[in-house]
Amino acid sequence: MSAIVGIRDLLVRRDGKVVLQIEALTVERGQVTALVGPNAAGKTTLLLVLARLLKPERGDIWFDGKPVGSQGEVAYRRRIGLVMQDALLLDRSVFDNVSLGLRFRHLPKHEIHRRVDEWLSRLRIEHLRERPALKLSGGEAQRVALARAFVLEPELLLLDEPFRSLDEATRRDLLKDLKDLLPQGPTSTIFSSHTAEDLHELAQAEIVLRGGRLGF
Amino acid sequence: MNLTGVLEIARLSLEVSGLATAISLGLGLPLGTLLGLGRFHGRSLLLSLVNTGMGVPPVVVGLIVAMLLWRSGPLGSLDLIYTPGAIVIAQTAIATPVVIGLTSAALQALDPRLKLQLLGLGASRLQMVAALWREARLPLLAALMAGFGSVISEVGASMMVGGNILHHTRVLTTAIVLETDMGQFGTAIGLGILLLVITFLVNYALTAVQQRGKR
Numbered sequence: 001m002s003a004i005v006g007i008r009d010l011l012v013r014r015d016g017k018v019v020l021q022i023e024a025l026t027v028e029r030g031q032v033t034a035l036v037g038p039n040a041a042g043k044t045t046l047l048l049v050l051a052r053l054l055k056p057e058r059g060d061i062w063f064d065g066k067p068v069g070s071q072g073e074v075a076y077r078r079r080i081g082l083v084m085q086d087a088l089l090l091d092r093s094v095f096d097n098v099s100l101g102l103r104f105r106h107l108p109k110h111e112i113h114r115r116v117d118e119w120l121s122r123l124r125i126e127h128l129r130e131r132p133a134l135k136l137s138g139g140e141a142q143r144v145a146l147a148r149a150f151v152l153e154p155e156l157l158l159l160d161e162p163f164r165s166l167d168e169a170t171r172r173d174l175l176k177d178l179k180d181l182l183p184q185g186p187t188s189t190i191f192s193s194h195t196a197e198d199l200h201e202l203a204q205a206e207i208v209l210r211g212g213r214l215g216f
Numbered sequence: 217m218n219l220t221g222v223l224e225i226a227r228l229s230l231e232v233s234g235l236a237t238a239i240s241l242g243l244g245l246p247l248g249t250l251l252g253l254g255r256f257h258g259r260s261l262l263l264s265l266v267n268t269g270m271g272v273p274p275v276v277v278g279l280i281v282a283m284l285l286w287r288s289g290p291l292g293s294l295d296l297i298y299t300p301g302a303i304v305i306a307q308t309a310i311a312t313p314v315v316i317g318l319t320s321a322a323l324q325a326l327d328p329r330l331k332l333q334l335l336g337l338g339a340s341r342l343q344m345v346a347a348l349w350r351e352a353r354l355p356l357l358a359a360l361m362a363g364f365g366s367v368i369s370e371v372g373a374s375m376m377v378g379g380n381i382l383h384h385t386r387v388l389t390t391a392i393v394l395e396t397d398m399g400q401f402g403t404a405i406g407l408g409i410l411l412l413v414i415t416f417l418v419n420y421a422l423t424a425v426q427q428r429g430k431r
Binding site: 051080088092100158 | 327329330332333334335336337338340343347350351
């Protein structure tokens with residue numbers, strides 16, 4: 001098994017304060033990797049750096065064996081998928097939200113419809129297809145946010161505490177579904193949470209962050 | 217004033233104010249987006265200047281444009297003073313800060329993480345901006361309405377740079393001033409009602425578009 005992501009000597013500061021410092025880290029290809037740590041441990045910062053949405057002060061990052069800077073930001077981001085802590089859906093239908101990334105990639109219409117319908121079905125939200133996304137419940141909205149990233153079938157999926165704002169029953173329900181969905185296909189996943197129990201059932205590897213540094 | 221004369225004035229009012237609003241939208245939307253989404257040195261100062269520009273009296277704008285376009289002024293060679301083109305320039309200068317300021321406010325009102333989420337889904341900068349414009353379509357249409365409203369109703373700048381010349385630069389607002397000066401209150405009131413009806417119809421059409429996008 002080879003590494004999909006490699007990091008060396010990474011340093012991120014915000015307002016002059018070090019928020020993330022990682023000497024060396026690798027993430028294996030095809031695995032679900034749990035990113036665990038308390039609040040303000042640097043989990044979101046690490047995911048934003050990996051998505052090239054936050055520029056580190058220094059450090060080298062490799063993706064699929066090449067430095068991430070060797071290709072354009074947009075081309076790089078089109079190889080990954082990002083789900084942030086809140087669903088952050090747009091004021092459009094569920095179909096429009098889920099198809100958004102595919103339309104950014106200019107995929108043919110029939111392919112967009114095929115993929116969106118497939119992932120709506122796999123996440124058990126096909127009945128919401130034409131519903132306004134801003135009128136969904138928290139659990140439904142989070143499933144739409146996950147479908148919006150999964151439908152891209154990215155090489156690397158970055159999930160930033162997608163269950164944070166959900167109630168316990170909804171969280172359990174979604175966790176159960178993700179257990180079936182995540183290991184499928186060639187996608188590597190980094191999945192952050194501040195509660196390790198979320199991830200034990202899903203992950204094959206674990207990264208622990210404390211105070212912006214790797215911990216144990 | 218006969219019906220043909222009234223229609224001619226009304227048509228010119230709509231043409232110059234419509235064109236000025238369109239130009240201010242073309243300038244104001246990208247500049248407002250830059251100020252609303254960008255993070256750069258001097259942004260706060262620029263935002264303050266734009267917000268100040270939203271409150272500059274049209275007569276002051278008219279004075280500046282008149283000085284620029286005056287035959288001996290820096291742009292005098294363009295021979296635009298006392299033409300409909302001069303009114304369009306002055307009205308564009310009035311409406312553009314309104315569109316910039318309201319566009320910037322509309323985009324700043326969106327969740328700032330939305331921008332990151334769109335980029336994280338593979339959007340190019342242009343695709344991200346287009347998606348945010350669509351998301352802010354209701355306040356952006358309000359910006360358009362405010363821009364149009366600020367120019368269709370102004371009189372000072374149009375009078376100063378247009379000169380209120382019959383069959384050439386006379387618009388509804390300047391005609392109302394002239395008729396009032398001549399004591400023709402009935403005609404002035406009629407023109408005022410026509411101006412209100414035109415403004416209402418344009419805003420009604422834009423509001424219909426705006427509310428159609430609202431779920």
